[in-house]
Amino acid sequence: MEKQPTLATGRLLLRSFNLADARAVQQLCGDYAVAATTLLPHPYPDGLAEAWITSLCEGIERGDAAAFAVTLAGEGTLIGGVRLRIDPDHARGELGFWVAKHYWGRGYATEAVRAAIEYGFSVLGLHRVHAMHFSRNPASGRVMGKCGMVHEGRFRGHIRKWGVYEDVDLWGILRDPVSQPGMHTFSPL
Numbered sequence: 001m002e003k004q005p006t007l008a009t010g011r012l013l014l015r016s017f018n019l020a021d022a023r024a025v026q027q028l029c030g031d032y033a034v035a036a037t038t039l040l041p042h043p044y045p046d047g048l049a050e051a052w053i054t055s056l057c058e059g060i061e062r063g064d065a066a067a068f069a070v071t072l073a074g075e076g077t078l079i080g081g082v083r084l085r086i087d088p089d090h091a092r093g094e095l096g097f098w099v100a101k102h103y104w105g106r107g108y109a110t111e112a113v114r115a116a117i118e119y120g121f122s123v124l125g126l127h128r129v130h131a132m133h134f135s136r137n138p139a140s141g142r143v144m145g146k147c148g149m150v151h152e153g154r155f156r157g158h159i160r161k162w163g164v165y166e167d168v169d170l171w172g173i174l175r176d177p178v179s180q181p182g183m184h185t186f187s188p189l
């Protein structure tokens with residue numbers, strides 16, 4: 001994944017995933033609390049983490065993905081992930097993110113998502129970043145709002161999660177508001 005820099009924020013290092021992360025990814029994403037508000041399966045099957053990391057690498061190579069392992073600066077512990085699924089035709093990226101439950105409520109998702117948005121605009125040249133979350137998951141919407149995203153609407157019954165049709169909320173941000181001076185949230189290493 002040499003195509004991507006490592007991003008340093010105040011408390012985090014956002015680096016590329018590699019196959020050595022698979023065991024930790026399986027353990028952290030295998031938590032019911034993380035699976036319940038994402039499209040992840042539960043229980044998390046053997047081999048999925050390896051396949052997911054491999055697909056991220058392929059996406060980065062093709063130029064239709066950016067993906068970072070969220071790690072604690074200093075100790076290097078993997079605590080989450082953030083990725084952009086890129087549509088180059090429209091210069092837009094769809095954000096997805098998760099943080100291990102043990103680390104919730106400390107502002108880590110906000111810090112990582114801010115950096116990913118800025119990376120999308122300033123390095124990838126995106127025009128728009130958007131993201132969706134289950135309407136019953138307000139913490140995710142709060143992260144998006146704190147990162148400058150605007151609530152754009154609610155899609156009723158948009159996703160069938162474990163047999164239940166669920167409402168999802170859509171948030172988005174355009175390039176201009178964050179490309180102002182003084183808005184830098186990371187430094188490339």
Ligand SMILES: CC(C)(COP(=O)(O)OP(=O)(O)OC[C@H]1O[C@@H](n2cnc3c(N)ncnc32)[C@H](O)[C@@H]1OP(=O)(O)O)[C@@H](O)C(=O)NCCC(=O)NCCS
Binds near residue numbers: 140
């Ligand atoms: C959503 C998630 C990423 C948040 O991670 P986090 O590191 O705890 O997020 P932060 O600490 O940066 O911010 C969370 C914010 O949500 C708020 N929050 C938490 N629970 C909330 C609730 N039930 N209602 C409203 N706000 C809530 C927190 O108070 C905080 O806001 P504040 O800084 O104004 O106090 C994390 O819970 C997670 O990974 N969940 C499972 C996967 C997931 O849902 N991913 C998002 C898919 S779109």
